[in-house]
Amino acid sequence: MRVLLVEDEPTAAQVLAKGLREQAYAVDVASDGETAIFLVGTTDYDAVILDVMLPVKDGMAVCRTIRASGSSVPILMVTARDAVEARIEGLDCGADDYLVKPFDFGELLARLRALIRRGGHPMLPERLSVGSLVLDTRSRRLWVRNREVLLTAKEYALLEYLVRRAGDVVGRADIAEHVWDEHYDPLSNVVDVYVQRLRRKLDRPGSESLIRTRRGEGYQLELTRDSR
Ligand code: CA
Numbered sequence: 486m487r488v489l490l491v492e493d494e495p496t497a498a499q500v501l502a503k504g505l506r507e508q509a510y511a512v513d514v515a516s517d518g519e520t521a522i523f524l525v526g527t528t529d530y531d532a533v534i535l536d537v538m539l540p541v542k543d544g545m546a547v548c549r550t551i552r553a554s555g556s557s558v559p560i561l562m563v564t565a566r567d568a569v570e571a572r573i574e575g576l577d578c579g580a581d582d583y584l585v586k587p588f589d590f591g592e593l594l595a596r597l598r599a600l601i602r603r604g605g606h607p608m609l610p611e612r613l614s615v616g617s618l619v620l621d622t623r624s625r626r627l628w629v630r631n632r633e634v635l636l637t638a639k640e641y642a643l644l645e646y647l648v649r650r651a652g653d654v655v656g657r658a659d660i661a662e663h664v665w666d667e668h669y670d671p672l673s674n675v676v677d678v679y680v681q682r683l684r685r686k687l688d689r690p691g692s693e694s695l696i697r698t699r700r701g702e703g704y705q706l707e708l709t710r711d712s713r
Contacts, residue, residue: 486531486601486642487511487663491521491547492563493539501534504590509625509642510597511666518542518550525551529662530558532600534593537564537575545578552579559600563588615648616695616707618687627686634686639664643679644687647696647706656703680704 488505492498493516502512513528515521518539525533533551537544548560562580564571575583581603582596613620619628625641627634636644642664647655657676661669669675680696688694697705 486646487513487528487666488597489513489515489521489524489528489530489533491515491518491533491539491544492536493517494536501593507638508594509638509645511642511664513667518544518547521547522550522554524667525556525558526554528667531604531663532559532561532597534561534563534597535580537562537566537571545574548575548578548580557604559604561593561596561600609645609649613648615651618695620644620648629687630689636683636686640679640683640686643676644683647704651706654699654702654705659703 486509488510490498490502490505490512492501492514495516498514498516502514505512513524513530515524519542521533521535522542524530535544535548539547542550544562544564548562551558551560559582560580561582561584562575563584563586564575565586567585572583581600584593584596609620609622611621611623613622617630621627622645625636625638625645627636627641627644643660646660646664658671660676661671665675680698684694684696687696695707697707699705
């Protein structure tokens, strides 16, 4: 899942982005409203975390502009003002939810999950079995044929995205847009490299891979076949 974090305060942005990346989110950071509006117009984000207090164009104005452009990306507004009027204004300008600073990081994550769910990505069950895989979507742990396999945050994010889209053929650009951030180089083969890494961890040597290559189209995670 890919998130845009709009925060002008560098330390706060850095700490939040780091925390979100550790939770396997791909995170882009915008430090002003104009950049945020540009990025939302060019990238299919799964959610936006939007600070209200921004220089030049504040979060409310950014939110209105994003909505006026026709985007329905889930927006979580963050502000230091805990006044009812401020909350109402935030929701009225098109935000989906509202969080008051200082907030608990766990609460931010829970609200983010809820927003992404409402944004059209159904929540994955806490325990998910796909063939010989068992995925714990809360602790982000994976078991393959009853043996735990350690995944990096990026490997987990890729696997979770393929599991969400299980059965579909998912293109490399689609994967990159939701699993990688703005530093992704479209000319690189990093998606293929990570698919290979996952295959080494998921598949039994010599047997057909759980992640099939669809030549010219992308990758497809097989839902039904049991590779045990
Ligand atoms: Ca700020």
